[in-house]
Amino acid sequence: MSAGPGSEASDLAELEARLGHEFRDKTLLTAALTHPSLAGLKGGRGLGTYERLEFLGDRVLGLIVAEMLYRTFPQEDEGALARRFAELVRRESIARVSGAIGLGRHLRLAAGEAGSGGRDNPALLADAGEAVIAALYLDGGLDAARRFVEPAWRPLVAEEIKPPQDAKTALQEWAQGQGLALPAYALISTEGPAHEPRFEVEVRVEGHGKATGSGKSKRTAEQAAAAAMLTRIGAGGSRP
Secondary structure: OOOOHHHHHHHHHHHHHHHOOOOOOHHHHHHHOEOHHHHOOOOOOOOOOOHHHHHHHHHHHHHHHHHHHHHHOOOOOHHHHHHHHHHHOOHHHHHHHHHHOOHHHHOEOOHHHHHOOHHHOHHHHHHHHHHHHHHHHHHHHHHHHHHHHHHHHHHHHHHOOOOOOEHHHHHHHHHHHOOOOOOEEEEEEEEOOOOOOEEEEEEEOOOOOEEEEEEOOHHHHHHHHHHHHHHHHOOOOOEO
16 A cells, blocks of 8 residues: 555546546545455555446446447458457456556555565456446546546457458367357356356366356356367467
8 A cells, every 4th residue: 555645646646647647636536546345454444446347347448448349340240249349348457457457556456466576467357447437437437447448458459350260160160161060158157246146167178178267257167168278288279
């Protein structure tokens, strides 16, 4: 955490400049930067954290990215746009943007979390990134969120000249090319609260054992499992 109130205000002002928005309600941005580990500490009870905000931010990000793709690739069909979308809103992409704006050093973490490398943890950066987008939306509306998201995600959009092939399709085509049965997927477990579930899925390929993957939906978990299997069999190249 920051050394004191003045330092913290300065840090927030620096982050606001990077986000392109001066918050009317600073508590929204503070909550978006606060890890749940801090809320449970003595004196920290009732402190807002990013858990609820990330739920909203995920949806706001999805809407803005979907609109960007719809406008940027007017000739592409739904399937191609969906593959681009999945790539751009995955946690790794959000963590990458969060890292690029230096979000990690603004996170409010308990000492143990900070000491274990939390500021560079991709999962924490992705969660906080989604929460910051929600805070922008709640404080300044969709325009405020869009002013940050569009320029931040534009380089990622430009990287993929062709729609990325999804891992499930790549694995299916590989299995068919080898004369094998189609990959078989099975749900192993579902964890977490109803508003933020975590699915774990297993995929089996004839003669090549099994691989697992997890995600916020069955679809993303299947993609992660397929990507893990592609890596295992040496047919990589696709990503979840």
